[in-house]
Amino acid sequence: MRVADFFCGGGGFSEGFRQAGFEIVFAVDKWGPAVKTYKGNKPGVNVIQDDVIRISELPDDEFEALVPDSEVIIGSPPCQSFSHSNKSGNADKSIGIQLIEAYLRIIARKKFKQKSVLKYWILENVPAVKQYIKEEYSAADLGLEGDFVLRPHDGASGKYNAKYFGAPTNRERYLCGEFPEPIRVKNDNNVTTLKQVLDSLGNPLRTDNNLITDINYPDLKLEAQQVTDQHYIYELAEFECKTAKRLKQDKGYMGKMSFPENLNKPARTVMATMTASAREAMILGYGENSYRLPTVREAACMMSFPIDYWFYGESKGIKHTLVGNAVPPKMSYALAKAIAKAEQIPIPNHYPQIKHDKDIGFVDLNGRKFAVRAEKPRRDVAKFKYHIPYLIIDAYRVELTNYHSDFTQKIFKWDAEIHYSQGKEKAKKYTPALKIKEIPEKYHESIRDYLSRIKPTVTDMDSFQKVYCMTSEQRKPTPWEGPYELLDSIREYIDMLLTPKEQTEVVVIGEEPFSLPLAIVIGYYILTAMVDFMGGSK
Structure with missing residues (x-):
């Protein structure tokens, strides 16, 4: 079955479908590093850098020429404005709503046209998005002609947590559209923990070249030094640790959070910004009374990306954004598997390794030295x-x-x-x-x-x-x-x-x-x- 991916990011949503044997025929994202990462890991896919809102409003002939027909459409509109962590949930929602409606407009144009082949579609976002997606959209609501009604919340729509589908992260998201319910493969007694992730990769400063077995894909093994963006340390300064601990454990009436992270549970939700001095900071112990941030590879494994997946960013920050904004591949694989089962289509028995595009340059953080951050004075009008x-x-x-x-x-x-x-x-x-x-x-x-x-x-x-x-x-x-x-x-x-x-x-x-x-x-x-x-x- 063919899949088109809108707001594709670095390819996490598509990756689960790739692993399940689906044919990815089209992908689009507005951000250059995301498009580059997608191309680097999925050579041969028609992935473009473009604006989804613009595409959704193209005349019919241009729209059909650009967006191929597919049996499945997936999409994850940027969720920052809907997240409770963004201005405590009070961020401006207007652009987020425009992006969702653009995606729904594309769904409607493919679903309700003559001789449509579209059978399944999925929208993924943070749980809070549900209240901003209407129960039904008429053609007029989406700026289209016709008398159809699109009902996004029907069927298997609901909240799903990636940890129950094999991803080692406590990441709850709202999925809506038309798709069969994915089957859980984990429960609270056997979820993959953060400790298992870190142990599988070993010390970031290891110098041996023994095989690493992917915690998420046991039949994927790579020599340690082949695993990219893993072999470095980003140690935290004392002032960063103090700030993070205070925000995590003494933030008014918000619940206490572990400092450092609780290794015996799945990782908390991986953020797009791997900051240190924040309540959401993910902080790991590093020696005695020292702390560090996760490597890009550790964060990627928490998100269930395979260890042969590369993130084509020029900096550590860009790579972390590519990881944190993604749909966990294990979650998308569960969705792909449910669709394949409904269609009685067999899926591969083993993990299909990635063949990277050798023509795309790649920056590897392995061996990079990061200086401990120096504390800077506050602005003279800083509030307290x-x-x-x-x-x-x-x-x-x-x-x-x-x-x-x-x-x-x-x-x-x-x-x-x-x-x-x-x-x-x-x-x-x-x-x-x-x-x-x-x-x-x-x-x-x-x-x-x-x-x-x-x-x-x-x-x-x-x-x-x-x-x-x-x-x-x-x-x-x-x-x-x-x-x-x-x-x-x-x-x-x-x-x-x-x-x-x-x-x-x-x-x-x-x-x-x-x-x-x-x-x-x-x-x-x-x-x-x-x-x-x-x-x-x-």
């Missing part, structure tokens, strides 16, 4: 909003912020706030004028002593902003502490002063919210005193 670390009790936390500053005039104002819960309905903010007498008297002397010790480490509010914008090295010779260091110090003091049980004891205060856990009261009182001190010394 964070709470006393790892101190959230009964949904309360104490935050330090400069959000109320005049950033245009560069007049900085730091504030202490008590925040409760999160979300539009539940979140509340309190700024009571707390007096020390509202704290049990037995703690007064210790609190005063602590404040007398910590006050000399800060100065006025504008200078506090300057310290915040310094790098760790720039700050070392100074006597000053920045906001993170101040919050860390307060947390350490509270742990020294109060037992875990005492931290949760309820204290009555004179203003809203009228009662708070003791640790929150003391933390807020100290932070308020420090803010007042900085304001009073100007």
